[in-house]
Amino acid sequence: MTTGTDRAPEEAAGRRAWLRDHSELGVCVLLLALGVLVLTDALTMDVDIAQRGPVGPRTVPVAVGAGLLVIAALLAVDVLRGGRGRAEGGEDVDLSEPADWRTVLLLSGIFLGAAVLIEPAGFPVAGALLFWGAAYALGSRRVDRDPLIAAVLSLITYAVFDKLLGVPLPGGPLMGVL
Template identity: 50%
Template sequence: MTSLTSRLKGRSELGVALLLGAAGGLVLWDAVGLVTPYSKSDPVGPKTVPYIVAGLLLVCAVMLAINVLRGGHGETEGGEDVDLSHPADWKTVLPLAGAFIANVLIIDWAGWVISGTVLFWGSVWALGSRHYVRDGLISVSLSLLTFYGFYLGLGISLPAGLLEGIL
């Protein structure tokens, strides 16, 4: 028991194997449910490729799990603006995701100008800016600008929502 828990420790990558396995299982389950009509013009049918994909995902899941348990791990992606010396900063990522979700929830009801403002202002705040006035001005003008830009330039009318009639 103890050896298992100690082995699992620091192996969050097993979650990736789990995800791959789940995806593979899902593809397989979905493919089984498909009907293959007998047809001369389509000997391959709709099932073959899903089976192959499911097989690939499941094999990868198993091999990745073995690989991780034997001590292998993926090379975290670096970049110009990425500092891997500190662990993931959830205090930034979670509020950022929160701003994003807020936008998804209110966009159809409140309209793009309001939800876009919330999104940008919230993201900027999550990323550590504390110039509330400046950030607010930028958020509102960006949202207005894109709203009219899309309407006049691209002919796409984003939802006006609560501000219907004003904009």
């Protein structure tokens, strides 16, 4: 005869095994929370009542939020019926190799540095450092051409967004010279 204290470890192990087998339910919870957040935000936003036409500013967020809730429900039903996600066959990642944390940290530092520099130095300078730093972090060691390519890419990106598309980007001190 088993007592209640004997079955507690077995039940806990059974719950852990069930959760491990149904780990995709975590994605369902995330989609559900995101859908509720989007719907709540969309339905509580201040909207001018005198809008023109049938499509107002709430239409797209409500559709996206409702879509997230539907996808969360459909995925939960699939997982509870035994559906499991499979790894993509074309993956070229060797899971036996450790993560390359040096590259991740370098890219993170370069991105944060560009974010800090964009206002005082301007987009062309910050963007060039971002492009050059990312190329270096990902393995390029061509110091003769990488800075030049980064500068050209940054200036082209600045010109397209700021001048052609009308998206204002900080020019920085160099834009007064150019």
